[in-house]
Amino acid sequence: MRLEPFSQDTMPNPVAGGATLDSVLSLNARRRPRADALIDSRLPFPSTWAEVDRAVSALASVFASWKLGEDAVVGVQLGSSFEGALTCLALWRAGLIAAMLPTAWRRRETARALAAVKAAAIVTLSEGGGARLAEIACEVAAGLETMRYVGCFGAAPDGATRLDDYLLKRADASYARRPGAADHVAIITFEVGGAPAPRSHNDLVAAGVGPLLVAEVTEKARLFSTLDLASLAGLCTGLAPWLTTGAVACFHEPTTTAAFAAAAAALGATHVVLPGRIADRLAADGALDRAAPSTVLAVWRAPEGRGVARPVPLEGATVVDVLLIGELAVLASPRPAPNRHAPLPLGPHAVGGLDPLVDLRVLQDGRLFVRGPACPQAAYPAEPGEPSLPFSADGYIETGLAGIADRAAGRTALGGLRRGVAMVGGLAISMADATAAARGTGLRGALVVEDDPVFGLRFALKAADGADASVEAAALALDLAGFGPALAPVAIRAESARRTA
Structure with missing residues (x-):
């Protein structure tokens, strides 16, 4: 599915290419087949790029056998886990679209989201987020006419397909690439109120390149990601940088401080992605002492993450603040001082010598709008009356935030909570x-x-x-x-x- 941009006056994507993200995985596997790719104590196969690529193809063969049709939408409710990363890649390889669902959602929220995108299947965990997610998925599927399959990792309830064993198989099938495949919708996250926020492969790479460049994530990095892949936050600081740099990654679902510390140390994390609100506390509790990362990516949801900051007490570490504006935009900036966030820019914002990735505009009435390659380019097709992204005629998206523009300094101050x-x-x-x-x-x-x-x-x-x-x-x-x-x-x-x- 290729969506036409809402406005013809679009900003050029400086990192657009012809490769889908699962093709990038295959390239990594050809270049460095025996190098580590994923580290997790639960991983059922060797951690190399070649084995990750094989497992993705094996999983893709299962999804292809479901015969859902090209560009069918599949819900993914797998939290921050290697299963979540592999499932997204396998869906893309099979020509499908991943609709990301938080593990904190239950029947009402999940059903609404899947109905909005007419999903044909869902892949989830047997248990996660304190609930029996696979059983909930089966209940949701039974109530939606479009749903045909439920796949799960872990013990499968009646009506669900257990996927764990397929990670050890080898797939013989190959998958043809459509022309312009990197511009087709790859992933959907959900804005507040349930509006689908679609992104192509190129859009997702653009969203991830800001955090990647500012945090200096390279092939030698060991990236420890703790954010649910169901949000732009987890995708642009974890999944996209991992694939595009060829770094080693661990997708960890935090349960206890001790488990967090052990997983970070086992990886030898150089870059740790954390919610901004708890980064200083975890560092103060010694959870990062054994890993001793060089960079902490503190992720915030606007309007937080501006002004005065709580220092992260980790000797020698650089702190990069990553600001998410809903599921619409992401901006990354190094912290200029331990107790101060970088100011929010006004107008086009660029990093690393690239063309701008995000453009912020404040109207005279104080409403903040965004657009750019790191933002959704179009609204997902929706039935009349269903939630949809609030595009303006010129392609900007209203954020629900109020901004105070300092046009002389080229800065924006956020004025309070996001509306409603x-x-x-x-x-x-x-x-x-x-x-x-x-x-x-x-x-x-x-x-x-x-x-x-x-x-x-x-x-x-x-x-x-x-x-x-x-x-x-x-x-x-x-x-x-x-x-x-x-x-x-x-x-x-x-x-x-x-x-x-």
Whole structure:
């Protein structure tokens, strides 16, 4: 599927080429077949580029055997894992599109996303994110007419295909390349409210080249990625840099500080990707002492990651701040001082001597818009009334953020929370969706947001007058209704919360 740009006045992509990312994998395998590619204690085959390429082809043969049709969409709910990386590559090799689903999503969120892109299949984990994801996927598939297959890693419930054993097989089939394949849609992430954000292979490379260049990720790097591949954050700081540089990578799903420290040390991580809110705490707790990385990529969700910063106490390490504007744009910059973030640019923003990758525009009313090669170039085809990216006529996308433009200095200051959005642990939740969930499940009050030192924001239940409400009852009601844990309230408030989005 090749989408025409929303506007004909597009910015040129300075890193566009003719190779798809799975072709880049094959090139790495031919150039350095015996060099390490993936490091993980659970990896069931040798960690070399040649073996990764073989496993991807074997998995692609399974997806091709499903006969979903060219450019069919397949949901991928695999978190930060080697299975997630291999599955994306295998789908691309089979001529399919990966629609990325956070492991924190449950039945309601997953079903809405898959329905929006008319997905034909889903690949998930047996268990992950504190839930039996494969069972949930089977329930979702049963309720969607377009869904034909459920694949999973781990124990497969009835109705799902177990994929683990295929990673050890060898595929004989070869896959023909379509003309201009690198400009076809490769991946879809989901903006707040469920709007699909499609990107081609070239778009994804453009999104990843900023963090790659600023953090100086090279073939010799050992990249430790901890962010869910379901978001632009995980894709542009983990998957894309790994493939385009040929670095060694570990895709790790953090569970405990000890497990995190052990995995980073086992890799010998030189570059560590972390949520910005916890980077300083993990370093202070000694979680990075054994690995002693040279670079920490601290990933933030706008409007965070600007102004005063908490120093990352890691001797000799460079800190690179990576700012995500929803699923729309990414900007990376070295921290100019331990306690200060770099200012947000205004207008076209370039790195490494390349042409600009992102252009930021602030209107007179303060609304912030973005466009550029690192941004989606078009909206995904949607039914009337379904969520869609808010493009303006000239190809800019409204972000929902307010900006204060300093045109003389070429800088932008962000003015408060993203409109109508609650960011809970890196997961964007529409406040309209939260309100609808509270009403639909009969909660005895309204969901409001409050500051949280780790997650940024968390929900609290503002109890109705005289209501006998409890956190446990509210969380259970939301869970039974199929909503993810990010919506679950952590406190009961009789009065107005301090902040609302």
